[in-house]
Amino acid sequence: MRRLLQFCFLSALGALTACAQPSKKSAPVTLLPATPAQPGNETLILASGCFWGTEYFLKRIDGVVATTVGYTGGHVENPSYEQVCTKKTGHYEACLVEYDPTRTNAETVLRMFFETHDPTQRNGQGPDIGPQYRSAVFYQNEAQRELAASLVAQLRARGYDVATELLPAAPFYSAEGYHQDYYDIKGGTPYCHGYRPLF
Secondary structure, eight states: OHHHHHHHHHHHTTSOOGGGSOOOOOOOOEEOTTSOSSTTOEEEEEEESSHHHHHHHHTTSTTEEEEEEEEESOSSSSOOHHHHHTTOSOOEEEEEEEEOTTTOOHHHHHHHHHHTSOTTOOSEETTEESGGGOEEEEESSHHHHHHHHHHHHHHHHTTOOOOOEEEEOOOEEEOOGGGTTHHHHHOSOOSSOOOOOOO
16 A cells, blocks of 8 residues: 555656646536436446546446546535535545446446555545545445445455445536546546555
């Protein structure tokens, strides 16, 4: 974990943190986290720091058919990016992942989630510090909660002091359009997410 954090801080020297990006306005769209976009597909809502990096890795799983970055877990309805960056809305930057269960499964998605960020860091991820960057799984049913809890238990058995929260799903609000597919459109790779096996 120490090497991952060192990598994050060094990489961040040449990159701006998410909340330092230029402001652009667009109206968030409310998504219903318990309703898959396509019949037969399933969804997970995951928060692991800056949602650009979270989305970058999760959308590369074979069987993931769509990703949307947004805000969840807070007390303000339809928050803007600027509001979330004040650290006063209670929201997490998160990614809603839609996948085809005939091609992948929740465990594969959750393992990628845990293995592409530091689940032991509290109140931030790498150089991005603040409550909106916390690590969390927003479960939509008991099966998701039990699976996430099992993976957390496995990591703790391996000596990791996991800080990832397991929380019931809350309203999910799509982030502004310029945040969607950020790295694919802008180019480059995440400055504080990287893959390493944990399980």
